[in-house]
Amino acid sequence: MGVKAFANSNDRTVWVTGASSGIGRATAIEFAKRGAHVVLTARSQSKLEEVAAHIRSLGRNAWVLPVDLARTTPTPSMLAELPAIDILIANAGDYFPTTAQDVSAERYMALMQLNFGGMLRCIEAVLPSMLQRRCGVICGVASVVGYRGVPRASIYGASKAAMINFLESLRFDLEPNGIQVTIVSPGFVETPLTAKNTFPMPFMIKSEDAARRLCDGLLAGRREVHFPYRMSYLCKLMRILPFPIYHAISRRMTKGDEK
Numbered sequence: 001m002g003v004k005a006f007a008n009s010n011d012r013t014v015w016v017t018g019a020s021s022g023i024g025r026a027t028a029i030e031f032a033k034r035g036a037h038v039v040l041t042a043r044s045q046s047k048l049e050e051v052a053a054h055i056r057s058l059g060r061n062a063w064v065l066p067v068d069l070a071r072t073t074p075t076p077s078m079l080a081e082l083p084a085i086d087i088l089i090a091n092a093g094d095y096f097p098t099t100a101q102d103v104s105a106e107r108y109m110a111l112m113q114l115n116f117g118g119m120l121r122c123i124e125a126v127l128p129s130m131l132q133r134r135c136g137v138i139c140g141v142a143s144v145v146g147y148r149g150v151p152r153a154s155i156y157g158a159s160k161a162a163m164i165n166f167l168e169s170l171r172f173d174l175e176p177n178g179i180q181v182t183i184v185s186p187g188f189v190e191t192p193l194t195a196k197n198t199f200p201m202p203f204m205i206k207s208e209d210a211a212r213r214l215c216d217g218l219l220a221g222r223r224e225v226h227f228p229y230r231m232s233y234l235c236k237l238m239r240i241l242p243f244p245i246y247h248a249i250s251r252r253m254t255k256g257d258e259k
């Protein structure tokens with residue numbers, strides 16, 4: 001447990017990226033149910049408006065801030081009309097499977113620009129104010145795939161490993177300044193992103209369940225939140241297993257989806 005920025009999220013302002021669907025949408029609604037006001041970011045304004053209407057029906061404020069985070073850093077003027085951000089949930093991301101035949105620096109770097117760069121852009125936008133107030137939470141939604149390389153996730157896994165390593169390093173500077181850093185590493189969660197997968201996805205959970213676990217862990221001040229345990233502890237174990245065993249298990253888990 002590190003620094004615990006907030007006892008609860010009541011009347012806090014939470015900025016959720018990737019809030020138009022899946023884990024981000026569920027997390028935005030979960031925070032609103034826990035009394036927070038929510039800033040919603042993704043590219044699709046119409047989907048964000050729908051989430052905002054839902055949050056307002058719960059009696060909380062919601063602001064829609066459409067940004068393409070793969071390309072654009074939210075500027076101070078974009079955030080000027082909003083309350084100061086207390087909690088950043090850097091969640092926007094995408095996934096595509098990779099093979100040795102389709103390596104493309106341009107396409108792969110575009111995913112890095114979103115998954116890693118998108119988080120970085122939002123941190124740049126909120127950190128000066130958090131440092132000034134000596135309070136706040138930076139939360140990145142990474143993945144258990146970031147723990148160790150797995151088949152067909154070369155650039156996705158690399159982007160998530162980059163998030164984890166970056167946040168672990170940043171935490172050394174931020175905790176002495178009263179700012180909590182929470183890394184979230186989900187296993188499989190049922191969302192439009194995983195609907196694309198053709199391989200078996202063990203221990204998959206609903207996005208609402210993921211959102212509850214994320215909020216519980218973050219508000220408990222945890223440095224790391226991972227779930228579901230059967231999947232995340234298996235992946236943690238893989239991190240310390242000798243290479244031949246880890247290689248055999250990883251192959252087995254993605255059997256049937258190999259090219």
Ligand SMILES: NC(=O)c1ccc[n+]([C@@H]2O[C@H](COP(=O)([O-])OP(=O)(O)OC[C@H]3O[C@@H](n4cnc5c(N)ncnc54)[C@H](OP(=O)(O)O)[C@@H]3O)[C@@H](O)[C@H]2O)c1
Nearest residue numbers: 018020021022023042043044068069093143188189191193
């Ligand atoms: N589902 C899982 O099993 C799982 C497991 C581990 C980690 N994760 C991570 O959890 C996060 C959310 O994933 P999900 O499963 O909820 O996926 P999802 O339902 O596809 O949601 C992705 C979100 O990111 C937004 N987004 C995509 N490109 C964007 C861009 N260029 N700029 C701004 N926003 C963008 C999407 O909205 P627009 O299309 O409207 O922009 C959407 O709101 C991702 O970082 C993912 O890597 C997911």
